[in-house]
Amino acid sequence: MTHEFTAQQFRQVLGQYPTGVVVVTATIPGAPPAALTIGSFSSVSLDPPLVAFYPGKDSSTWPKIQAQGRFCINVLGADQEALCRAFATKGADKFAGVAWHPAPSGAPIINGAVAWIDCEMEDVLTLGDHYLVVGHVTALETESQDLPLLFFRGGYGRFLPSSLAASESSLAEFLPVVEAVRAELESVARDCGSECNLAAQIRDEFVVLAGAGAQASPRGKRPTRVGRRLPYLAPIGAPLAAWGDPADLDRWVSPVSDASVDGLERWQDTLDVIRRRGYVIGRGDTPYAAMENAIDERTGRGADPALLSALVEVRKTMLDQPSIGSSDDKYDVRSLTVPIFLPAGRVVQMGLYGLQADMSSDTLRRCVRRLLQASWRCTESLGGEMPAGFPLPGTDQH
Ligand SMILES: Cc1cc2nc3c(=O)[nH]c(=O)nc-3n(C[C@H](O)[C@H](O)[C@H](O)COP(=O)(O)O)c2cc1C
Structure with a gap:
């Protein structure tokens, strides 16, 4: 040479x-x-x-x-x-x-x-x-x-994103929580016939920590959502926003809101309803499917434009929390989530995903009760405290 x-x-x-x-x-x-x-x-x-x-x-x-x-x-x-x-x-x-x-x-x-x-x-x-x-x-x-x-x-x-390295240690602190709620996750997934996940806010991300029943979803088999990291932005993680640190609320709402339609004030009203009822309903097949697609197709982290516009559509349906009415009503429910309270005021969320379309109000009510029961049970076993006025399962504040 x-x-x-x-x-x-x-x-x-x-x-x-x-x-x-x-x-x-x-x-x-x-x-x-x-x-x-x-x-x-x-x-x-x-x-x-x-x-x-x-x-x-x-x-x-x-x-x-x-x-x-x-x-x-x-x-x-x-x-x-x-x-x-x-x-x-x-x-x-x-x-x-x-x-x-x-x-x-x-x-x-x-x-x-x-x-x-x-x-x-x-x-x-x-x-x-x-x-x-x-x-x-x-x-x-x-x-x-x-x-x-x-x-x-x-x-x-193998690939290890640099910003992930720091949050790996924050993930580790949730491992005992995962361990403590695993049996309940599985049982809720079985009782409600759908995927049941546990998720937390870790800094500016919403992280799916554990799951059960991903194959049982009536909306068809899909890979597990466990390990997913999404930006912690409305409406993702609504139970965390409702019962978590109020200082985080502005950040949760602002980056994607059109203040005149779905700004902080509008969300405060919805979060009040959510706190009174104890659970969050996500509805609407089309916007949810668009959000799932945007999530699946993400190649990076953070909030890319496709995800942001999908979130805007889903949050519109979320801002309007339906009350569960007569037994003839049908609900196109995509997600149903409740908080679990950990010691020191921290909150994680448990939720059902991929639920059947056209849910009857009886089925929806049954799933809500089962999740509220799980919320009480898990909070107790983790040594957390339910906030005053949090509904007992079966008291039906729908
Ligand atoms: C990690 C790795 C990357 C490789 N990349 C190439 C490559 O880009 N081009 C190439 O000709 N050989 C590459 N090789 C070597 C070939 O795989 C190897 O020379 C070839 O399989 C030899 O067998 P053959 O005579 O059956 O082709 C790579 C090997 C390894 C372990």
Whole structure:
């Protein structure tokens, strides 16, 4: 080489740049599937949808994949380091003992991969001792919310957001709470036939700490919400706002409010109703679905515009807390939440999500009673104190 640096330096310096790890796979007629580990993968273009990676000229696997004209990119999970190594080993029977299922192209999707991207070959260029392969994306899916595997300075690891590091310790203080309410969470989920979660405010975030019954939701199976972190903004965490630190209220309402319609004053009235009743009802299929989508599609943290506008729609329905009327009435309830009081004036919330549409008032009343009962039980077992006037289950202040 005629450069002012050695190959070792080149590798060492470029090793300062972290990458994810994918396995590129293809089925080969009459032979086992072919695959190789790739760190040089990246997204290229949305319109048309293109991705790219750089296989080495010395790869014996790449020519086999190239000959098929299509391949599937598998994004490995943080606990798939062994697979990453296996698919980087020359000459080995790479798929021995590896469970997979076919992508639409037929190429293997490795079980446990976080995401997959099915491609047709768009272009292959020669660049030095590597090829640049451009794939045209034909199908893609996120398979799990697990963290991806990362490669950095020759070692493997997983993603840890810097601001999360500080709040991990705040999460730990809730572990005894989770432990104490777990049985009740499960029992409420069973009794009400829907997902039941425990959530808390941690600084400026609303964090789902634990859950039960995610698979039982009448609105269809969905991945658990446990671990979700959302900005603590109205209407998310209304029971926390109603019974939590009043000094936080302004911050909870302001960033998304149109003061003339749903400012602090309007919320104060609603929170009064909520405090009197002991529970919060979230309604409305369409705005809730939009909010769930905005949450699912978030790639960052904090309050992005899509989430903010979805919140505005949901808060409109929340500001108007319905009273539970005659037995003929139907309620399109999406969430039902109550507070749990911890010692030292702290509050967490328990809530049912994914409830059936068209709930009868009897069913709704039964779920409210069950949640109020859980609130009393959990508060007692955690050594907290119910505020004066908090309704007893069955006193029906609806
Ligand atoms: C974390 C990691 C990232 C890798 N990234 C690439 C890459 O971007 N391009 C490449 O050609 N090889 C890469 N490799 C090496 C190939 O996986 C390996 O050379 C290949 O599988 C060799 O086997 P083959 O002859 O069957 O192709 C990587 C290996 C590891 C462990």
